[in-house]
Every structure is written in C-alpha cells, then in structure tokens.
Amino acid sequence: MPTLTKLYTMQEASEHNSAGDCWVVVDGKVYDVSSYLEEHPGGDDVLLQATGKDATDEFEDAGHSKSARELMESFCVGELDTSDIPQLEIISKKQTNYFSEKLVDLSKQYWVVPVAAVGISVVVTFLYLRKK
Incomplete structure (x- = not known):
C-alpha cells in the first residue's frame, strides 16, 4: 500500500x-x-x-x-x-519589443527638455558676456 x-x-x-x-x-x-x-x-x-x-x-x-x-x-x-504558488507570466517577444519601443519613444520625447535648457543657458551666457 x-x-x-x-x-x-x-x-x-x-x-x-x-x-x-x-x-x-x-x-x-x-x-x-x-x-x-x-x-x-x-x-x-x-x-x-x-x-x-x-x-x-x-x-x-x-x-x-x-x-x-x-x-x-x-x-x-x-x-x-x-x-x-503564483506562476510567473511569460512575456512574449512581441511584448518585449513593445516595451523597448515605448522606452525609445519616451527617450525621444524627453531629450528636448535638457537640450533646450542647455541651449537657453548658452544664449543667456552669450548675451550676458556681450553686454560687458
């Protein structure tokens, strides 16, 4: 038995x-x-x-x-x-590509802010030095 x-x-x-x-x-x-x-x-x-x-x-x-x-x-x-026991969700290659594409889109969107800040500071510095 x-x-x-x-x-x-x-x-x-x-x-x-x-x-x-x-x-x-x-x-x-x-x-x-x-x-x-x-x-x-x-x-x-x-x-x-x-x-x-x-x-x-x-x-x-x-x-x-x-x-x-x-x-x-x-x-x-x-x-x-x-x-x-909860099972782990398997992420397909399509989902992985979707997430990486979203990340790339976000990084493309937000590069403008730091570049604009640097550009503005360069222009302000140039104008300040030109007045002296």
Whole structure:
C-alpha cells in the first residue's frame, strides 16, 4: 500500500521558524529539521534563515554531500503544495519589443527638455558676456 504524502503550503511551512520547530523547503519537499539544528555542521542559524522560503538554491550552493542528502530524507514530512504558488507570466517577444519601443519613444520625447535648457543657458551666457 503506497504511503500518502502530506502537502503543505509555503505559508504552513514558514510558520515553523523557531529553534524548537524549524521546517525548511528544498526541491519541493518539506523537512522538519528541528531535531537536527544542533548537529548541523553550518550551525543552527543557517537552517533558521532558510525558513519561510524555498531554500533550494542555498542548499545547492552549500555543496552538500551524498550522505547529507540521504540524511535529509529522514527529516522529510511532506511535499510543497505548488497549486497555490503564483506562476510567473511569460512575456512574449512581441511584448518585449513593445516595451523597448515605448522606452525609445519616451527617450525621444524627453531629450528636448535638457537640450533646450542647455541651449537657453548658452544664449543667456552669450548675451550676458556681450553686454560687458
């Protein structure tokens, strides 16, 4: 009979953020590392800082060994429910071109003001020096 995996939202996982109750999320899995805080080679503060967010990048950047990854599985309490995570909007190339065209249009519009200010100051300076 297959084991049912409990799903947790990021909000639920982030509520476990103290030394006595510490959960971290790595690669879509939720781990209760409360009992491992004092044994963690990087210190308990590293794990406490990883709560409330997806800590996959930090975990991978630390270069954990195969045995560390195997040990981590013993702390797994469930998986992250990804149905409530907002999806990023993919911007098409047409939209990107539209935004860049708008930016170019704005920069064309607003070059007049600084050029006019410089032109006026040159004319005023020329007239002032000519009167002297």
